[in-house]
Amino acid sequence: MSPLKLTTSALFAAGVLSLGGPAAAVSSFGLAVLPDTQFYSRYATPAEGDQFENRYGSDPYLAQTRWLAQHAQALGIPFVVHLGDVVDQQDKPAQWEVADGAMKVLEDAGVPYAILSGNHDVTVGCGYVGRQDDCTDAQRDLSKEPYLKWFPTTRAQQNATFGGRDPSGFHEYHVFEAQGQRFMVLALGWRVSDAGFAWARSVIKANPTVPVIVTTHDNLAIKSDARTALTTPYSELLWDRLIRDNDQIFMVLNGHNHGAAHLSSTNDFGHKVEQFVLDYQMAYQGGNGYMRVMEFDLGANRIKALSFSPWVPQKPQDTLNQFDVAVMTDENNEFSIEMDFAERFRGFNPAFTAGPDNREESLTETVRNLILADYEDVKPVDPVLPYDADDYLRAKDTLAHWRFVGTPGAPVADGGLVEDLTGRNPLKRVPLERGALLGDAVWSADHHALSAANGSVCFTENSNQGVRQSFFQTLDNVPLNDNMLRNGYTVEAIVKFSKDWTASRNQWMTVMSRFGVRGDLQGFLGGWKGSSTLQFAVSNLREFQWEPTVHVGGQAWVTCANENQNCTFPGTAQVRYGANGQYRYTTGEGSVSCSNATFGDPVSGVAKSCAYLAESLYNSKTNWSGEIMIDTWQHVAIVNDPVTHDTTMYVAGAPVLRNVQNADGVAGFAGKPWLVGGAAAAGSSANGFLGCINEVRISEGALSPDQWLTARKTRVTGTGGRQGITGTSGDDLIISNAAADTVTGGAGADTFVYRTMRDGIDTITDFVPGEDRLNLSGVLASIHYSGSDPVADGHVRVVDSASGAVVQVAASAGAFRTLVVLRGVSAARVAASSSFVF
Known part of the structure; x- marks a missing residue:
């Protein structure tokens, strides 16, 4: 931790922070910005597992407002703005309660703020598509809008800065004072009607000398490079209807679109309007508490920005990882732009002046010191790269492990097989269909740096368009097809999205699925019945989606039709017909007509319905990641606890925010295949994966991070001279000395490394063929062997001896020297394919 422990009072005492006095050299004030808080509000509720409190003992929304309540006045931050999407689901009162409590902290501290509605805060939140007769404030029933109940005009009026609201209640303005000037x-709010625009213009007109900052939920977007601002149809509407001909507007701030970017535009007066988008909700932990301070340095004629998290330094030390960066320093989150304020405002306020100096260093620097006073970012641990293709940890209960390794550049054969390292569940490429070509799936040498599998399969044409689909599926009658993963599981996938990914063609592309649709499972209670029973997919926002069909209980009657309709259901089931506790029953297969003609009339004069008896009940639950970058290898792990059935998704080793509880199993149809790289049902296929897949492993039980594919075997190295070398009880990589050693691997899958002929002649006491490996790549390199099969080429052989199998290496054909003896093992058991790494 930093030896410097600064609080606001300490800063004053040390002279680092000053709001007046002869030493001051800066005339500035700050505007605090709270971008989309929707995930903070949602995942701090009991319905979503109170995930922040349970994992960290605090929540980010409260951390933000408490930090402002504590420091705003002393730091010279006279005002706070919220950019909308206060909650994630407007119909959930518990989420509004979280937001209410967080904003009340500001009210209790006397820190004025402006808040506005985002699309998630209103009952109908559709976007702008070139028309103003839908989804604006003018089309709403104001009596049914939760935003107006939780943040009514009466609440806004408690701010001393409050100027007024429009008749809808969705738009408001405030005037605050800073450095002797009014802003x-x-x-x-979402979205501005024609009347709303007229109201906004009237407010500006009524305050003709006041510089204006516009805040709104939607305005700029961000290009796929994650850095460059992009105008949108709605931003152009705002520009044309409000901004371009109102010279008082000099800044626009919006959220909604994920990331941060800046655009400088020129209005009709030839003056700059600085526009900023910031929204961190798709970052780690739903935004990780990130907010921003905009410093208006009136003396130096600059606007400075710093994005930071007051929450990250509060987290327990043992929860921190490389994503917990307290102060963001990239060019879109820490920057300074020029603005000659007096000149910029001269046309409407010729008397504008900077005001007296009030601090001796910039506000952004003081904020940085405060945030980092007791915190240092976690230094990323240098990863241990795989030594060889066998340098990964075996999971003892592995159900399937597929490594997609082939001849780089070659197409995957039609019907070509991918070995399952357990030997039980091989994959095959599905037959070419719907115009798919052989070259649409090719082998590549590209792979994740932490994967020991030295290759991948790359799908170059897959899309959601239903044509040219290429993917793999398990063979018929393999054991995995019948496994519903009811004993907990860990699913790992190492994948990379293509740089050509677009939402329009590739949203909901599939990493892995199961054959069949969940609506065909008798007793499925959820929606989207045409979806696969497992959706391991990628959303339109490039989020990983893990959505299995899960077991939720025993028998229940499932309503299937009203009177004189057809009741359909999977398989054979008992069906009842009636109302008010009076029913008649029949057994049907697939469907039954829900009518008096079929059942007779159990009760006259009332509307009746049918229901079928489901022997097992199912629903779906979904884990979501944040936004995943294109053209970047990612390791994702989904871990389901075998006792609680709580499921946690990890991306790049860090837990995501949006996890689920009590999600039992991954239901499917017994005997039906698993699919990798696509989804299929009833012979149709869709939503193929565009990008590369390195490897996929499914294990029973909950693996910890030190057991994942990205973990390495324990390094055991001799200390020199002839000695006994003993491994651990786990998987080891044992490097021998240049002497005759006695080596015992111990339990686990061990790799014994020999780098030169001088490393022999060793004796390995417990070599297990098929589980342990001998890595002879260094030895073969030392004798300048460059082939691919040293056994067939006569450079490696295994012969029997009284002590066990003897492994010998020849520098030239026939000149064999003994390298190692495998005690108690016959030569016949030491197969080249499973016992060596060349």
């Missing part, structure tokens, strides 16, 4: 914040 307006014009907060425009």
